[in-house]
Amino acid sequence: xxxxxxxxxxxxxxxxxxxxxxxxxxxxxxxxxxxxxxxxxxxxxxxxxxxxxxxxxxxxxxxxxxxxxxxxxxxxxxxxxxxxxxxxxxxxxxxxxxxxxxxxxxxxxxxxxxxxxxxxxxxxxxxxxxxxxxxxxxxxxxxxxxxxxxxxxxxxxxxxxxxxxxxxxxxxxxxxxxxxxxxxxxxxxxxxxxxxxxxxxxxxxxxxxxxxxxxxxxxxxxxxxxxxxxxxxxxxxxxxxxxxxxxxxxxxxxxxxxxxxxxxxxxxxxxxxxxxxxxxxxxxxxxxxxxxxxxx
Amino acid sequence: xxxxxxxxxxxxxxxxxxxxxxxxxxxxxxxxxxxxxxxxxxxxxxxxxxxxxxxxxxxxxxxxxxxxxxxxxxxxxxxxxxxxxxxxxxxxxxxxxxxxxxxxxxxxxxxxxxxxxxxxxxxxxxxxxxxxxxxxxxxxxxxxxxxxxxxxxxxxxxxxxxxxxxxxxxxxxxxxxxxxxxxxxxxxxxxxxxxxxxxxxxxxxxxxxxxxxxxxxxxxxxxxxxxxxxxxxxxxxxxxxxxxxxxxxxxxxxxxxxxxxxxxxxxxxxxxxxxxxxxxxxxxxxxxxxxxxxxx
Numbered sequence: 001x002x003x004x005x006x007x008x009x010x011x012x013x014x015x016x017x018x019x020x021x022x023x024x025x026x027x028x029x030x031x032x033x034x035x036x037x038x039x040x041x042x043x044x045x046x047x048x049x050x051x052x053x054x055x056x057x058x059x060x061x062x063x064x065x066x067x068x069x070x071x072x073x074x075x076x077x078x079x080x081x082x083x084x085x086x087x088x089x090x091x092x093x094x095x096x097x098x099x100x101x102x103x104x105x106x107x108x109x110x111x112x113x114x115x116x117x118x119x120x121x122x123x124x125x126x127x128x129x130x131x132x133x134x135x136x137x138x139x140x141x142x143x144x145x146x147x148x149x150x151x152x153x154x155x156x157x158x159x160x161x162x163x164x165x166x167x168x169x170x171x172x173x174x175x176x177x178x179x180x181x182x183x184x185x186x187x188x189x190x191x192x193x194x195x196x197x198x199x200x201x202x203x204x205x206x207x208x209x210x211x212x213x214x215x216x217x218x219x220x221x222x223x224x225x226x227x228x229x230x231x232x233x234x235x236x237x238x239x240x241x242x243x244x245x246x247x248x249x250x251x252x253x254x255x256x257x258x259x260x261x262x263x264x265x266x267x268x269x270x271x272x273x274x275x276x277x278x279x280x281x282x283x284x285x286x287x288x289x290x291x292x293x294x295x296x
Numbered sequence: 297x298x299x300x301x302x303x304x305x306x307x308x309x310x311x312x313x314x315x316x317x318x319x320x321x322x323x324x325x326x327x328x329x330x331x332x333x334x335x336x337x338x339x340x341x342x343x344x345x346x347x348x349x350x351x352x353x354x355x356x357x358x359x360x361x362x363x364x365x366x367x368x369x370x371x372x373x374x375x376x377x378x379x380x381x382x383x384x385x386x387x388x389x390x391x392x393x394x395x396x397x398x399x400x401x402x403x404x405x406x407x408x409x410x411x412x413x414x415x416x417x418x419x420x421x422x423x424x425x426x427x428x429x430x431x432x433x434x435x436x437x438x439x440x441x442x443x444x445x446x447x448x449x450x451x452x453x454x455x456x457x458x459x460x461x462x463x464x465x466x467x468x469x470x471x472x473x474x475x476x477x478x479x480x481x482x483x484x485x486x487x488x489x490x491x492x493x494x495x496x497x498x499x500x501x502x503x504x505x506x507x508x509x510x511x512x513x514x515x516x517x518x519x520x521x522x523x524x525x526x527x528x529x530x531x532x533x534x535x536x537x538x539x540x541x542x543x544x545x546x547x548x549x550x551x552x553x554x555x556x557x558x559x560x561x562x563x564x565x566x567x568x569x570x571x572x573x574x575x576x577x578x579x580x581x582x583x584x585x586x587x588x589x590x591x592x
Contacts, residue, residue: 293578
């Protein structure tokens with residue numbers, strides 16, 4: 001129906017059920033062993049939280065994670081289940097960066113930033129390496145890659161990996177309509193914020209402005225940006241349920257949404273879509289099924 | 297919490313979203329090319345239907361599939377989408393075997409039986425070969441394998457494969473409480489029917505009695521049988537949603553249900569659970585999430 005060949009990278013099946021484990025694990029594995037006895041700190045709306053908590057657990061060190069009080073319950077529960085201490089804050093009135101940095105300093109913890117860190121970006125880039133390798137095994141020649149974007153670490157890492165491994169693939173950032181800061185910034189050639197009073201069900205994609213390091217990479221390597229509506233994201237979740245038998249969270253499904261909503265034209269192309277995470281509460285998933293579950 | 301190591305074989309990610317493609321493809325690939333010009337026929341509650349339809353499409357031959365009128369809409373739609381002609385019948389008053397055999401004879405089609413066929417059993421057995429290979433790669437020493445059972449083709453094929461590849465693994469059949477014909481038959485040492493007026497949400501597991509060929513294999517090789525309730529199956533679907541990010545249909549989830557409901561004790565063991573399919577309508581999946589989606 002879409003007229004193109006679609007390859008799906010299912011990061012809901014990754015450890016901690018999102019790509020975030022990749023960058024967190026790489027960053028923590030590179031901490032000087034004499035430093036990291038006190039552990040790590042991080043701030044995150046949820047997926048980086050789980051990634052850092054699980055990666056710290058793998059390395060046998062403590063983790064303190066600063067999370068918004070309105071994060072999905074599943075993400076908070078899972079972060080605690082990986083053994084981390086969770087500190088909640090108010091997304092509207094407090095700065096997660098300030099709280100995270102204060103805690104890291106007070107307790108002598110290594111701060112694991114969510115995207116503006118070369119070791120985190122390199123870790124996320126392993127997804128791009130796998131994508132290129134898996135496409136080769138399928139004898140698929142990728143024309144375009146659609147990647148959900150918040151701070152831009154995943155897409156930057158993937159673009160760096162694909163620049164070498166799959167140079168003819170055009171890499172696109174996909175964002176919610178309301179959190180279009182990377183799309184605006186790519187168009188303007190400088191870092192801009194999204195519109196005021198933004199709101200979206202894509203809880204994982206709500207960074208106000210691209211990262212400094214990530215944008216310097218993305219401005220050079222990305223082919224462009226695409227945005228989708230919340231309804232498009234819900235329809236993508238229902239599509240993944242029906243046709244792939246995968247649980248995809250709203251922010252994780254924006255790349256697929258861009259195809260289904262025809263915001264990105266894949267006719268005659270081979271397009272790799274990164275479904276970047278699957279941590280969604282049952283109520284919201286049920287809403288996606290109620291509204292779009294019976295569409296073929 | 298369960299106290300054992302659980303390995304999940306996710307057949308919802310298989311072609312046609314259940315293991316049935318394996319046996320259908322193997323059987324059709326072994327039809328004498330001079331015979332199969334007219335195509336194949338099959339009767340099925342839904343997953344074998346899709347498997348045969350897709351395997352026939354791969355071989356470029358027509359398929360006629362006899363399906364119950366009350367099969368999940370998704371299974372009927374998908375079977376047609378794989379290019380098959382679907383003939384509906386009434387599960388309560390008509391015999392699918394009789395209709396399937398009549399159509400096969402009238403139109404000179406090769407009948408692809410759902411389980412009582414050595415080539416179908418061999419095809420399903422590829423799941424057992426993969427399970428053994430994947431366990432070796434994880435350095436996991438499997439103590440037990442739980443397999444959803446209807447006619448018994450999948451578990452027979454797996455038991456044959458594992459007898460050679462993984463001889464110390466004990467293979468168990470898992471059925472809905474109401475469709476316990478294989479469990480009863482294994483206990484009695486001869487083929488018995490399930491109780492009268494059986495009813496279950498596990499639409500894929502409603503064969504009245506074990507197959508002749510499959511039971512001869514299963515009576516020799518299986519370690520036993522376990523049954524679960526419909527509520528156990530719904531809870532397993534919600535668990536797969538939450539912890540594996542996989543869509544599992546009720547019949548596909550009975551093995552996982554046996555663990556969660558403590559019908560099978562996995563403490564201190566490495567247990568491989570076959571989640572045999574993911575073809576479930578949105579409404580029933582939503583019900584599983586409503587009822588069990590918020591349990592940790």
